[in-house]
Amino acid sequence: MGNFQLPAIGVLVGPGHNGGDALVVARELHFQGFPVFVYCPFSKLKELTGCHAEYLRSLNIPFFDTIEPLKNCDLFIDGLFGFGLEREINAPVSTAIDEINQLNKPVFSIDIPSGIHTDTGEVLGTAIRATHTFCLGLWKLAFLQDRALEYVGTSELIDFDIPLADIVAILGDFPAVQRITKASAIQSLPLPRSPIAHKYTNGHLLIIAGSARYNGAAILSALGARASGVGMLSIAVPESMKPMLSNQLPEALVIGCPETSNGAIKDLPVGIDLGIYDAIACGPGLTLEAAIAVESVLECDRPLVIDADGLNILAQLGTVPILSERSALTVITPHPGEFKRLFPELADKMGDRIAVTQQAAQLTGAVVLLKGARVCICSVDEGDSLRDSYASRTITYLNPESTPALARGGSGDVLTGLLGGLIASALAKPSKRIGRKSPPKSVVETAVWWHARAGIMAAKERTELGVDAFTLTQYLIPALREFY
Numbered sequence: 001m002g003n004f005q006l007p008a009i010g011v012l013v014g015p016g017h018n019g020g021d022a023l024v025v026a027r028e029l030h031f032q033g034f035p036v037f038v039y040c041p042f043s044k045l046k047e048l049t050g051c052h053a054e055y056l057r058s059l060n061i062p063f064f065d066t067i068e069p070l071k072n073c074d075l076f077i078d079g080l081f082g083f084g085l086e087r088e089i090n091a092p093v094s095t096a097i098d099e100i101n102q103l104n105k106p107v108f109s110i111d112i113p114s115g116i117h118t119d120t121g122e123v124l125g126t127a128i129r130a131t132h133t134f135c136l137g138l139w140k141l142a143f144l145q146d147r148a149l150e151y152v153g154t155s156e157l158i159d160f161d162i163p164l165a166d167i168v169a170i171l172g173d174f175p176a177v178q179r180i181t182k183a184s185a186i187q188s189l190p191l192p193r194s195p196i197a198h199k200y201t202n203g204h205l206l207i208i209a210g211s212a213r214y215n216g217a218a219i220l221s222a223l224g225a226r227a228s229g230v231g232m233l234s235i236a237v238p239e240s241m242k243p244m245l246s247n248q249l250p251e252a253l254v255i256g257c258p259e260t261s262n263g264a265i266k267d268l269p270v271g272i273d274l275g276i277y278d279a280i281a282c283g284p285g286l287t288l289e290a291a292i293a294v295e296s297v298l299e300c301d302r303p304l305v306i307d308a309d310g311l312n313i314l315a316q317l318g319t320v321p322i323l324s325e326r327s328a329l330t331v332i333t334p335h336p337g338e339f340k341r342l343f344p345e346l347a348d349k350m351g352d353r354i355a356v357t358q359q360a361a362q363l364t365g366a367v368v369l370l371k372g373a374r375v376c377i378c379s380v381d382e383g384d385s386l387r388d389s390y391a392s393r394t395i396t397y398l399n400p401e402s403t404p405a406l407a408r409g410g411s412g413d414v415l416t417g418l419l420g421g422l423i424a425s426a427l428a429k430p431s432k433r434i435g436r437k438s439p440p441k442s443v444v445e446t447a448v449w450w451h452a453r454a455g456i457m458a459a460k461e462r463t464e465l466g467v468d469a470f471t472l473t474q475y476l477i478p479a480l481r482e483f484y
């Protein structure tokens, strides 16, 4: 026999059923021969948890009420608190959590890292920084809240067959919050194309973007739109940028606009007919000098994607009154900074990204796409008869998988173009409609999922440092090849 030693395991046990789960894990590891050490500083345990504790003590598994004796353990199981935690954790438990975090050893959390609020993802005083979290039964919202992600580590769902009838009884047939799945995202791709398609049946998108200061934004949006397969792509840019755009995108119709002395779009060209476009994506790189053009876009009856400076100008014009006036589809795609400018009344509640996105959708009737690590998309439920008041039910989609490789300038511009192209293609006018078309709102989820897949694939091949925005555009089509 070699000198083989099983790792020692520290198990952190709380007073509720999360602690009960941890005790069951501790017992099974003990039966498999692992040395197990329990930290449980609580004198009062819930009944079932208390029974498990009693059984472990009868097996002579050691219990401690300080962390000190567990410090040499090789890894930890965290069962201090699960979804029952609603108030701040105080000393001595908070101090124990900080000490565990400082050990820098692998920690496996049960259900949710202890200290994280199960819905809002808020850190209640302090929280375990898990290496891996096993979420039990149904995904908790905290796994989709940006502020919890550094604590969750990698994560997986342990499905223990909660009966579907029970889930439906509580959440309904179509829960108001959904994770974007590969299956649903693929469904809304404009594939396969009709064999008798022609360019106009595949939609005509107008991108309005760019300035002398930010000319790359127009190119990146256009390359995003190119990957969407949109039938026709027009790009309105300041007149002096026309040659550069034509050079980069020979297939596009480039429209030169009158420009300010700083090289921003002063206005749209006289006589331009916005009515010919199936969708308009407006905003990347415009600067605030393009206010007149953005105002005319917001007043037109075309489906819109508004991003970046389009949003900053919208905020100045008055987000809620302007968007509430619109009857065509409007998708706004703010990052958190832009979101605060659009909705200053929600600025101090941004920690709960899901709640503020829902409130923004209710205030405006727009589809609100809040960017970040876990993009949140929210719209008012069209099936709801109270829609006019916007006080009705919202439907929320969250993208569960992405990569921080996308956290660099320009990746949002790519998304704007991709999204615009997919919407134009889904909304190609009814007289031209051929083949399968998707509901326009569902392509918003598809665009977000596709953009993230491209980032993930690029990061895998090139590391997280190798995904500049132009490179990202080059991975959009390869990311789909896995599926087509």
Ligand SMILES: NC(=O)C1=CN([C@@H]2O[C@H](COP(=O)(O)OP(=O)(O)OC[C@H]3O[C@@H](n4cnc5c(N)ncnc54)[C@H](OP(=O)(O)O)[C@@H]3O)[C@@H](O)[C@H]2O)[C@@H](O)CC1
Binding pocket: 014, 015, 016, 017, 018, 019, 021, 046, 080, 081, 082, 083, 084, 085, 086, 087, 088, 089, 090, 110, 111, 112, 136, 137
């Ligand atoms: N269907 C189910 O129920 C299933 C449940 N499952 C498991 O149970 C977990 C939920 O169990 P739970 O409801 O007992 O809550 P839990 O998170 O253990 O904590 C509550 C305890 O903590 C205490 N406490 C709270 N805050 C505190 C603080 N700041 N500082 C100190 N104490 C504090 C609170 O005390 P009290 O507020 O009552 O005084 C109470 O005693 C869930 O995450 C999953 O692991 C799964 O196995 C599958 C099915």
Ligand SMILES: Nc1ncnc2c1ncn2[C@@H]1O[C@H](COP(=O)(O)OP(=O)(O)O)[C@@H](O)[C@H]1O
Binding pocket: 308, 335, 371, 372, 373, 374, 375, 402, 403, 404, 405, 406, 407, 408, 409, 410, 411, 412, 413, 414, 415
């Ligand atoms: N940590 C992250 N993980 C995953 N995606 C991210 C992360 N940070 C940013 N992103 C994504 O990158 C894009 C950044 O967009 P944005 O902030 O508008 O940048 P830009 O305006 O420079 O193009 C968004 O799609 C956002 O969701």
Ligand SMILES: [K+]
Binding pocket: 018, 078, 079, 080, 081, 082, 109, 110, 111, 112, 113, 114
């Ligand atoms: K836990």
